[in-house]
Structures are given as structure tokens and as C-alpha cells.
Amino acid sequence: MNRKLIAAAGIAGIAALVLAGCSAATPAETGPVTITYSNFISNGGNEDNLAKIVAAFEKANPDITVKVTTLPYDSYGTALQTDLAAGTEADVFDINGPSAYGPLQTNGVLAALDGVDGSVYNTALLDSYATGGVQYGLPTSFSDVVLYYNKDLFDAAGVSYPTADWTWADETAAAQKLTDAAAGVWGDHQPVSYNEYYKVLVQNGETFLNADGTKVAFNTPGGIEAAHWLVDKSGTTMPTIDQGQGTADFDTNLFKDGKLAMLHTGIWVFGSFADTPANWDIAVEPGNTAVANAVFSNAVGVSANSKHHDAAQKWAEFLSSSDDEVNVRLDSGWELPTIADTAKLNTYLDKGKPANRQAVFDAAKNIAPAPSIGDAQSEMQDIITGELIEAQAGRETVEQALDNAETKINALLAG
Amino acid sequence: MSVSTAQTSLVDRALPTIATPPRGRSRAVRTRYALTVLAFLLPSAIPLALFVLGPMIAALWVSLNKWNLLAPMKFIGLDNYAKLLTDPGTGEVFLHTVYYIVGYLPLVYIGGLGLALALNTALKGRSLLRGVYFLPVVTSWIVVALVWRWLLSPSSGVVNTVLGFFGIAGPGWWTDPTWAMPSIILASAWKDLGFVMIILLAGLQAISPDMYDAAKIDGAGWWRRLFSITLPLLSPSTFFVLVISLINGFQVFDQVYAMTGGGPNGASEVVVEQIYDLTFRYGKAGEASALSWMLFIVILAVTVIQVRGQRRWVTYG
Numbered sequence: 001m002n003r004k005l006i007a008a009a010g011i012a013g014i015a016a017l018v019l020a021g022c023s024a025a026t027p028a029e030t031g032p033v034t035i036t037y038s039n040f041i042s043n044g045g046n047e048d049n050l051a052k053i054v055a056a057f058e059k060a061n062p063d064i065t066v067k068v069t070t071l072p073y074d075s076y077g078t079a080l081q082t083d084l085a086a087g088t089e090a091d092v093f094d095i096n097g098p099s100a101y102g103p104l105q106t107n108g109v110l111a112a113l114d115g116v117d118g119s120v121y122n123t124a125l126l127d128s129y130a131t132g133g134v135q136y137g138l139p140t141s142f143s144d145v146v147l148y149y150n151k152d153l154f155d156a157a158g159v160s161y162p163t164a165d166w167t168w169a170d171e172t173a174a175a176q177k178l179t180d181a182a183a184g185v186w187g188d189h190q191p192v193s194y195n196e197y198y199k200v201l202v203q204n205g206e207t208f209l210n211a212d213g214t215k216v217a218f219n220t221p222g223g224i225e226a227a228h229w230l231v232d233k234s235g236t237t238m239p240t241i242d243q244g245q246g247t248a249d250f251d252t253n254l255f256k257d258g259k260l261a262m263l264h265t266g267i268w269v270f271g272s273f274a275d276t277p278a279n280w281d282i283a284v285e286p287g288n289t290a291v292a293n294a295v296f297s298n299a300v301g302v303s304a305n306s307k308h309h310d311a312a313q314k315w316a317e318f319l320s321s322s323d324d325e326v327n328v329r330l331d332s333g334w335e336l337p338t339i340a341d342t343a344k345l346n347t348y349l350d351k352g353k354p355a356n357r358q359a360v361f362d363a364a365k366n367i368a369p370a371p372s373i374g375d376a377q378s379e380m381q382d383i384i385t386g387e388l389i390e391a392q393a394g395r396e397t398v399e400q401a402l403d404n405a406e407t408k409i410n411a412l413l414a415g
Numbered sequence: 416m417s418v419s420t421a422q423t424s425l426v427d428r429a430l431p432t433i434a435t436p437p438r439g440r441s442r443a444v445r446t447r448y449a450l451t452v453l454a455f456l457l458p459s460a461i462p463l464a465l466f467v468l469g470p471m472i473a474a475l476w477v478s479l480n481k482w483n484l485l486a487p488m489k490f491i492g493l494d495n496y497a498k499l500l501t502d503p504g505t506g507e508v509f510l511h512t513v514y515y516i517v518g519y520l521p522l523v524y525i526g527g528l529g530l531a532l533a534l535n536t537a538l539k540g541r542s543l544l545r546g547v548y549f550l551p552v553v554t555s556w557i558v559v560a561l562v563w564r565w566l567l568s569p570s571s572g573v574v575n576t577v578l579g580f581f582g583i584a585g586p587g588w589w590t591d592p593t594w595a596m597p598s599i600i601l602a603s604a605w606k607d608l609g610f611v612m613i614i615l616l617a618g619l620q621a622i623s624p625d626m627y628d629a630a631k632i633d634g635a636g637w638w639r640r641l642f643s644i645t646l647p648l649l650s651p652s653t654f655f656v657l658v659i660s661l662i663n664g665f666q667v668f669d670q671v672y673a674m675t676g677g678g679p680n681g682a683s684e685v686v687v688e689q690i691y692d693l694t695f696r697y698g699k700a701g702e703a704s705a706l707s708w709m710l711f712i713v714i715l716a717v718t719v720i721q722v723r724g725q726r727r728w729v730t731y732g
Binding site (some may be wrong): 103104241244379393 | 483484485486499568569570571587590591592647678680681695696697698699700
């Protein structure tokens with residue numbers, strides 16, 4: 001056999017492969033366009049609800065097709081960052097709250113959204129995604145954290161239901177009465193984490209950072225008391241880490257199984273509690289010296305590199321403010337729409353379990369501001385959560401944990 | 416053209432004769448030879464250059480910059496290296512990685528050797544068993560990690576439940592800083608056992624039965640045969656397992672990410688987990704690239720030492 005021929009054919013074949021890889025053609029802008037949308041908001045139970053909104057949008061805009069990619073919440077940030085670094089991000093993508101919006105806007109990856117009718121949005125939420133008077137993101141939903149309680153367990157233990165006037169002391173007293181170790185019933189559950197800690201600090205009249213954001217401000221008697229509030233439940237009224245506390249879905253499953261009397265979590269689990277036989281309701285979280293609640297919002301942005309900016313912005317507006325979107329959200333008990341029209345929102349109050357839906361709006365009246373420190377945000381959150389868990393597991397005292405966290409985070413803030 | 420019909424094993428006894436380019440012939444012959452060699456090399460050389468060499472050089476450049484993946488890079492020279500070398504956290508993650516290797520390597524080698532020896536006998540159903548023991552090797556780490564997390568769950572896990580029958584209070588495993596790394600080592604050794612077994616099995620089958628017959632006639636017992644025949648003749652396979660396991664050990668990531676995420680509070684944070692966190696969670700891709708290069712240099716040094724040292728104990732044929 002002719003080796004020269006084999007060699008030549010081999011080289012030619014490989015060259016063809018390489019060249020084919022290099023010549024990805026860019027589609028011309030003609031007539032119908034397809035835009036991509038990368039999201040986490042529908043992951044874990046709301047995929048069909050998002051599909052309904054997409055269908056309504058495509059019906060209203062026959063020349064635009066929306067290609068949806070849904071990613072899990074945990075890995076969404078990593079995936080987005082990788083896509084942005086590689087320039088392969090979707091035309092429209094979710095922004096996980098104002099603390100994620102900050103770095104994205106500063107680094108210039110978001111397109112300015114001109115001509116948005118701001119009057120249809122809740123002003124406070126809309127403003128969280130504007131910089132220098134220019135809108136770079138549109139809020140799609142908001143949610144807050146409330147206190148869930150199992151009425152059956154409260155009745156059985158003869159404890160009166162939580163009210164808006166409750167303080168930490170009332171919650172502790174009730175939790176102790178409700179905990180029945182022999183029956184495997186626990187009184188309370190609140191995650192030991194950064195997202196809880198910055199909020200309970202405000203509930204105790206403290207703040208996470210000092211006024212100019214250069215140092216932490218939580219290592220005070222009030223801050224220590226707040227950390228005790230989170231940590232001390234473990235092993236008394238709440239299961240310990242060794243008993244499974246802190247693993248995914250542990251708390252919500254315990255509540256669904258009727259083995260948990262009180263649960264601190266977001267309104268995003270309404271849907272998954274719908275089929276629970278237990279008789280449950282919600283209340284605004286008790287504070288200690290002040291009422292303060294964690295309010296979270298999600299937004300969408302349009303990529304600065306999008307080749308279909310107009311179509312992308314159209315979808316972003318539809319997804320954040322159209323009647324179709326509002327109705328799907330209210331009907332399904334997904335997170336709340338961010339519209340200004342309270343008349344539309346009022347229908348939400350009569351959508352069934354939980355009965356006290358007013359608490360969702362009441363909680364949003366007293367917002368605990370979330371600290372935002374730019375690129376070092378995740379590292380700061382990891383430090384707080386890590387140290388609080390050391391205290392929870394009893395490997396450090398609360399005081400040691402806060403000392404360590406203070407040293408590490410101040411070093412981080414100093415750059 | 417002749418095709419060798421001699422039985423070949425995974426680890427060749429004798430080095431193959433290296434073909435030499437034809438000498439003293441015309442230029443056309445030499446060119447044709449060069450093109451032939453090139454044609455055979457390209458299919459692996461091109462992907463290697465595109466997906467390994469290219470990114471490595473790119474990472475070297477990134478390591479000299481400050482970069483959060485979003486904003487343009489800013490050149491800062493060797494600052495990333497200086498920062499890593501003065502940060503006590505860097506020593507910690509290397510220490511955790513070495514801890515992993517020191518725990519994992521003896522476990523997986525002795526376990527793999529035991530399995531290979533057992534399955535090299537005329538055991539009934541040994542083909543099935545070989546397949547069964549290899550199964551974890553081809554299973555996704557995420558699946559294995561979830562199963563092991565559950566097995567080692569402090570309150571409801573199988574391991575602690577069984578320990579409880581014997582009156583032993585099991586530890587907190589992956590929830591306890593002291594036990595997080597042993598948990599990872601245990602799961603890793605279990606998963607890789609089949610790989611080591613297959614390599615050693617191939618080595619064992621290449622040892623001529625005549626050797627054992629001769630030893631038996633001379634009155635050598637089982638242990639004597641193991642230490643004087645099996646282990647020395649298995650040394651090329653052992654060497655291969657050692658080199659591969661050390662390189663993989665330094666790059667341990669999947670199981671750490673899926674089982675503990677480096678926790679609790681950094682107790683099982685290994686080098687690659689740190690590289691991942693720095694890049695994707697903490698917006699420090701430059702520092703992460705510098706750490707990647709430091710890891711590369713460590714692995715290269717360890718491998719060079721091993722290859723140099725093999726003369727002392729590896730017997731070929």
C-alpha cells in the first residue's frame with residue numbers, strides 16, 4: 001500500500017476537521033429570530049409555569065422564539081460566570097438578586113434597557129437594578145422569608161399560634177413546649193447561615209457592616225446574642241447537624257411529615273406544601289428588638305453582546321411585567337410578581353392555603369438590608385456560614401466564631 | 416510488514432524495538448517517512464495542543480493577571496504567586512491533599528492487590544466478580560459520592576448503624592472536621608479498587624507459572640512466593656499504579672466537591688477545590704491559575720523523582 005497516499009489523506013482529513021471547527025457561520029438577521037434565555041427561577045417545580053409564560057409571549061410575538069435553558073440554583077452562578085468569560089452567555093439571563101447585579105453591571109456585561117415603562121413596576125424593586133439612572137435589569141419576582149407553623153402540632157400541645165407581636169422569647173418558649181423528642185417532633189427550624197445571620201442582626205438592632213462598609217460591625221454583645229439565637233436551637237428545639245440538619249430539603253421534608261412545628265423559610269415552598277395534609281399557616285417572623293425580614297428579588301438582564309437586543313428586551317419586559325406572567329405567578333403560588341398595581345396583587349390573598357397571605361406583604365414592609373461588597377461577596381458569606389456552623393457543632397464558642405469571622409472578613413474588606 | 420503474534424500484556428516486558436529512519440537513502444524517502452510519522456502523531460497531537468497545551472499556556476498568562484472573569488484582565492506580574500506563597504491557607508490545602516494521598520494510596524494498593532491475587536486463582540465466577548469490582552470505576556463520582564454520604568450519614572447511615580450493633584458510637588464522618596478526610600479517602604479507595612485490580616491482574620497474568628512451579632519445588636511457601644516472585648515481577652505494574660495514582664491524587668476534586676465541598680469549615684479543602692472556589696465563587700481567576708501552575712510544578716517534580724527512582728526497585732523482565 002502506498003504510504004505516501006495514506007499520510008496525505010490523513011493530514012488532509014485532519015485539516016478538514018480543524019477548518020470545519022473554525023468556520024462557525026453567523027446567522028443573518030432575517031425575519032423570525034430565536035433568542036436564548038438562561039434561568040434558575042423555574043428550576044425545581046416551576047418549569048411548566050415558565051413554559052406557559054413563554055407560550056403566551058410567542059403567541060403575542062409570532063416572529064420571536066424563546067429557547068429556554070433551566071439550571072439548578074446552586075450551579076447557576078458558576079455557569080453564568082463561565083459563559084460570560086467565554087462569551088457564550090444567553091441573550092437574556094437571570095440575575096440572582098441585587099448582590100449579583102452589582103458586579104455584573106460594574107463589569108459591563110449588561111446592556112442598558114432603554115424605553116422601559118417603569119411605572120408598571122414596584123419602584124423599590126426596579127431601582128435595585130438601575131445604576132446612574134439607567135435600567136440594566138428588570139425585576140421578575142420577589143419573595144420573603146416567613147415563619148411557617150403546623151396548627152395541628154400547636155393544638156395538640158395547647159400552644160397558641162404565632163402572632164405579629166411575637167418576639168424571640170415567645171418563639172423559644174413555644175418551641176420548647178412543642179418539641180417532643182420521644183415522638184420525633186421538633187419545635188423549630190431555622191438555617192444556621194449567612195442569609196439568616198444578617199437578618200437576625202437587624203432583628204436585634206445591629207448591622208452586619210459599619211456605616212461606610214469598611215469593617216464588620218457584628219462582633220458586639222447584640223451581635224453575639226443574635227448568633228446565639230441561631231446556634232442555640234440546634235440540639236434543643238431543632239435537630240443537630242449529625243441528625244441531618246443542614247442537608248438539602250431536610251427541613252421542608254420534616255415539616256411536610258408533620259414532625260416540625262415551626263419553620264423559617266421562604267414563600268417559594270408554598271407550592272411544594274400544597275399537598276401536605278397538615279393544617280399549616282404562616283406569620284411574620286418574630287424579631288427581638290425590631291421587626292426585620294429577608295426580602296429577595298430576582299431579575300433578568302440582556303447581554304451586552306446580544307445580537308437580538310430588541311427581541312431580548314421585549315422578552316425581558318414580558319417576563320417581568322405582562323399580565324400573563326402576573327397571572328401565572330399568582331395562580332401557581334410561585335414567587336410574587338414585581339408589579340406596582342396592588343389591585344392585581346390582591347387576588348393573591350384569596351388563593352387558598354396559607355390563609356394568612358397578608359403576612360407576605362407585611363414582611364416586605366420591614367426589609368433587613370443585605371450587605372453587598374462586590375467580588376468578595378461569596379467568600380464573605382462562606383466565612384460567616386462556616387464559622388457559625390463551627391459554633392453550632394460546639395467546636396467553637398459563639399464568641400470565638402465571631403472573632404474568627406471578624407478577623408477574616410476585615411482582611412477581605414481591606415483587599 | 417510483519418505483525419507480532421507474541422502475546423502482549425498491558426505492561427510490556429521488553430521495550431519494543433524503535434524503528435529508525437532509513438539512512439543514506441534519497442531525500443524523497445526521508446520526506447515520505449517524516450510525513451508518515453506525522454500522520455500517525457497528528458490525531459493525538461492536535462487535541463493535546465488544543466485542549467491541554469493551549470489552556471496551560473493561557474493559564475500561565477492569566478496567572479500574571481488580576482481577573483474576575485468578567486472585567487478585562489489587569490497585569491500584576493508575580494503578585495498572585497507572592498500572595499499564595501505568603502498565605503497560610505495555601506500550605507493548608509497542600510497539606511490536606513497530601514493527607515488524602517497518604518491515606519488513599521496504601522488502602523487502594525493493598526486492597527487492589529488482594530483482589531487481583533484472589534481473582535487470579537481458579538475461583539468460581541471470577542469473570543463476574545472482576546466485572547463487579549470494576550463497576551465503581553466506571554460509575555459517575557456524583558452518584559458514588561451521594562451513596563457514600565448516605566452510607567456515612569452520622570445519624571441514619573448504614574455504617575454507623577452497623578457500628579451501633581457492636582456498641583460503637585460512630586463518628587460524625589463528613590460533618591466532623593476530623594473525619595471528613597477519612598470519609599473521602601474511604602469512598603475514593605472503594606471506587607478506585609477495581610482500576611488497581613485490573614492493572615495488577617494484567618501484571619500477574621504475565622508472570623510465567625513456571626516460576627511458581629520452580630519455587631514450589633524449592634520449597635517456597637505462599638508468602639515467600641509473594642515476596643520473592645510476585646511482587647518483584649509485578650513491580651512495573653506497581654510503578655504504573657503509583658505514578659497514575661499520585662498524579663490523580665494531587666488532582667483530587669470530584670469526590671471532595673460532591674461529599675463535603677471542602678468543609679466543614681475548610682477541613683477537607685484540597686488544592687483543586689481551592690482552585691475551583693477561587694475561580695468560580697470568589698472571582699480570583701488569576702490567583703487560581705497561579706495555584707494551578709504551582710500544583711503542576713509539584714506534580715511534575717514528584718513524577719520526575721519517581722521515574723528517576725524506579726531504577727532502584729522496578730524490575731523489567
